[in-house]
Amino acid sequence: MPDRTTTDGPTINTTRRGFLAASTALVASATAARAATPDPLITEVQEWASGLGDGVDATPYGLPIRFESDVIRRNVSWLTADTISSINFTPIHALDGTITPAGCAFERHHSGAIELSKEDYRLMINGLVDQPLVFTYADLERFPRVTRTYFLECAANTGMEWAGAQLNGAQFTHGMVHNMEYTGVTLRTLLNEAGIKPEAKWLFVEGADASSNGRSLPLDKALDDCMIAFKANGEALRKEHGYPVRLIVPGWEGNLWIKWLRRIEVTDEPVESREETSKYTDTMENGTSRKWTWVMDAKSVVTAPSPQMPITHGHGPLVITGLAWSGRGPVAKVDVSLDGGKNWHEARLAAPGQPMALTRFYFDHDWQGEEMLLQSRVTDSTGYVQPTKTQLRAVRGLNSVYHNNCIQTWWVKPNGEAENVEVS
Template sequence: MSRDLDRPPADMPSRRRFLSGAAALGAGALAGSAARAANPENLPPHVPDWSRYLGDGVDARPYGMPSEHEAHVVRRNVEWLTADPVSSVNFTPLHELDGIITPNGLCFERHHGGIAEIDPADHRLMIHGLVDRDLIFTVDEIKRFPRTNRVYFLECAANSGMEWRGAQLNGCQFTHGMIHNVMYTGVMLKDVLAHVGLKPNAKWLLPEGADASAMTRSIPMEKGLDDCMIAWKMNGEALRPEQGYPLRLVVPGWEGNMWIKWLRRIEVGDMPWHHREETSKYTDLLANGKARRFTWEMDCKSVITNPSPQAPLTAKGRNVITGLAWSGRGTIRRVDVSMDGGANWQTARLDGPSLDKSAHRFYIDFDWDGREMLLQSRAIDSTGYVQPTKDQLRAVRGENSIYHNNGIQTWLVRSNGEAENVEVSS
């Protein structure tokens, strides 16, 4: 077993720059309340100050906020990743979360023209093209269709994209943080399409956003009539502006660039809009120069969130390994965990709800004696698909793409509990 720790791509910044840059950006994640020494005056048998005085009343915080001691739990961007933050991404702090629901304020952002700030009273959704009648809906009119609530993950196609050419970003927030998992409230797209009526030759949909980029994507009608939604709430409250307020498209299990935010228009046609590159999709460039197109579904994938580079082990003895697994093709059937770089595996405990095209939480309870570990997780979904190693992916697709990397992630946990993003040959 060999460790591929220092293999910089020929045409990209060195791995050490990625690691040092990400480590600097994520330093706050290690400076939280758990990392600070306790004040002995607040420990038993002393009575801490917060028990001596009355606190704020119910009128002091009309919109609840996390504790000041959780101020380090935030989305983080990588400044040098793109030319401008209005067309960039920030990352969900997966290592700070548990369960499967991502809090609204921590859901990663990906923008192509910055956040559109929209007054819902002025917003309209137009549906036109190969329909029986072109209609323009207000937000309130959309809300009058039958409602549904569904929990889905949303993953950017470029999630883990930097890892195609070797271990790069040091922390699961940066390697896997372009994903979130929330409950959407909205209406089924098929109900709205039934209301406008579809022509017999209606085969494709072109949703468009109201942001400055006028983001568009081609979606086959079969998907639109299956499980797509028009949503206006997430986790029970209104969509955040950065998540598409007041309306967004939900395309379960498919890559995030198709989940059009600030949804303003859906054109119905008889073929995909291939002639306009921006309405097609990201392509996956192969080693031979050809590209995979229309790879919409997000493959089965998992990552260990704790321990990880931003969440080191702090004590020997009883500890918990935990992470997330997901698949765009169904549910997660099983997750295996290895502590020795894939030589041996044990089945993790899946806990919490098991939902279609939703994230699943897994755990391994173990006793740590300070030994060095090479942690990996391997997910298997309801179709029988087994998450591959990175080497298995590269053997088929090469290293030219930055999209659809669902390879097994490896963390090297050292004897002092600190962890690092590494690779092992498979």
């Protein structure tokens, strides 16, 4: 990043133009570190140290300061026919820690983000139950409540990279993921209220929007750890994340996390809806396809340095950081390679891994301007080790779209610029 203390407006380093600006700043800051003349930012009284800032009424609900206006969700416009049935990407390259702020957490809609008020909200439970029920939003707030943190990853995250390195930025290759702290009610509690009949094996869960996105969910999973949420990161869900109520399916693909949840049907068979047959199935080399591939396997990515986050500070201490997660339990460890997977070094976890939640890792490196083929590799609590793309392709071929959890490589050049590459 260019030296932000002297930059008024937002800076975006995703383009060649932006990178050039960044490279110039690299030289500048490297010399500034040895400057003999006093820094006017210290020796001169600055405007902010003399005048007054905003009052408490200026921003009843705040957005990030304008200098951060490049840290936003981005769309890849050629990917889908329309922005209404489409997806955008979390700016994971520019975030740290593990909680994703709701305002930049990626969105995926099938018929657009709808406005559904709490007053107009109804949740129905029907099917193989003792008593079909209808709840209002107010009813849901009276059930015993839980608060839990989980990642949500779209099954198509990194899907555009199956056939080859394609998009130059962690936001675009890995940004269909977010991690929030949810508050709500477990499905076990809700379903108990209606009474599940013994022959029940599945749920069909459905949203209130025009796509009426519906998925079949095994009852065992529902009773194990699924919940409905009405709060995320402490506040009401955002419209784009399913306000007022969405489904939480820990560790499983995001398409199952029905937004604007309006109905839970208890059944003995799956529905085989459009979203679980024609989509979200994985076609193998021989043309047959896996279905019901719900679990998101262990995955990690270096978020910085990365193509959108070039090294701009010259040689010496460099923080290499990234995210790791697994749909099958907590992250056990993360290794970082600087040489394309020849040798690995164990990274430091910011906190012990939590089940089905993002884990932040750091690797502190003394960078002397050498080229790096930067990779990260997670091992989860089951002992599963994140595979290479070659390993995945050996099993699944080149026709898959979903569930690409391969090791990512960033080629970091001597000038600090980084590029998405594949390595042997």
